[in-house]
Amino acid sequence: MKKIAAGLAALLLVATMFGPSDGFAKKSTVADIDKQLQKLQQEVKNAKAQQEKAASRNQEAQHYKNKTTLNLEYVLDQIALVKGEMSTTSSKISATEESLNVTATELADAEARVASREKLLESRVRLMYTDGAVSYLDVLLSSSSFTDFLDRADSLKTIVNQDQDLLVQHKVDKQTVIDKKKQLEGQYAQAKELYTDLESQRSVLKDKEAEKQQLIAYYDKEIRVTDDISEEQNAKLVQLASNRSLLEKKKDQLKAEEAARKAAAAKAAAAKAEAARKAAAAKRVASSGRSSSPSVPAYSGGDGPFLLPVGSARVSSGYGPRTHPVTGEVGKMHTGVDFAVPQGTSIHAADSGTVLVAEWWSGYGYCVIIDHGGGVWTLYGHIRQGGIRVNVGDRVERGQVIAESGSTGRSTGPHLHFEVRVDGKTVNPMPYL
Missing domain, CATH: 1.10.287 (Helix Hairpins)
Structure with a gap:
């Protein structure tokens, strides 16, 4: 920054x-x-x-x-x-x-x-x-009769089975x-x-x-x-x-002044030579010497509204605040008007003027700026690569093809971004078209 x-x-x-001053032109x-x-x-x-x-x-x-x-x-x-x-x-x-x-x-x-x-x-x-330890055999042998023996055997069997079940369940x-x-x-x-x-x-x-x-x-x-x-x-x-x-x-201005000086000197020399050769025509030669020097015509800025630079075209985005189509920023100022045209569409100068810019410029991509005089410029943005047809310093005429449309720079698709600037500040281009 x-x-x-x-x-x-x-x-x-x-x-x-x-800046313009008398000393500048002299020095x-x-x-x-x-x-x-x-x-x-x-x-x-x-x-x-x-x-x-x-x-x-x-x-x-x-x-x-x-x-x-x-x-x-x-x-x-x-x-x-x-x-x-x-x-x-x-x-x-x-x-x-x-x-x-x-x-x-x-x-x-x-x-x-x-x-x-x-x-x-x-x-x-x-x-x-x-x-005390009593064996199962002692219990059986102490039986008083065979019936008692059988009863005791059944009882012992039951006791043994219960003990076994108890041990199994316990396990x-x-x-x-x-x-x-x-x-x-x-x-x-x-x-x-x-x-x-x-x-x-x-x-x-x-x-x-x-x-x-x-x-x-x-x-x-x-x-x-x-x-x-x-x-x-x-x-x-x-x-x-x-x-x-x-x-x-x-x-x-300097070129015009130099040309005027040379023309005046040439006329003066011619007048002097003519006077020497033809003394009889001194009055005519003197009259010729009083003729006015050529002057540089001033730029008039056109005699009517600007031409639509791409002919008949749909306006896809107008001048003023909008939601930016690339960044999504809300309220972003749109400094010109977008015309929806196919890639390679011829772009014409809105009016006669001098080319100030004819190159890449950040978000505009390849662009052309024309100075129409009186502090009024027009800008043509998003020109396709290789599509610029003019150079810086060129004088262009109203309606002259200066470029071809494209989608370079910060752009979502082929179109022409057109601006009108007065004293460097953008204004709504629509009243000028």
């Missing part, structure tokens, strides 16, 4: 140095002005390089903003997807908690059964220890307790993993969303900065064109 301000200050100095020559025009052209090239750099930065920032916006949309879609997964996960956690409650109840029941049987086994062992319940404990631990671990995964997904998505929002804010700032540079460069374009117009006019 400081470089741009310094460049504008230098241009204002040039305008001061070459400057056409060669001097040509040198100044060359220096001015170098300033134009430098300004153009800065604009192209700013435009490149702007386009790059816009590209990455669009790309980041798409990534953000993807992240938001993922957030919506994860929300659905979170709902499913919450259902799984609820089911797991319910299973944990059921398992805890089954574990408590199994532990109660094991404890009860352990008490029974302890009482049986305690009884056998108290009464099964103990294994149930072990299995339920393992199942309980697994379910707790699963629930913990589900909660951990849920929080992890939330954290990652929040980080990604914040990152994308920061990037978009950064690129928005970059776009605003480069747009500001373009606005200042546009002001610089006006100043450069004004200085160039001033120098060209002064150059034409």
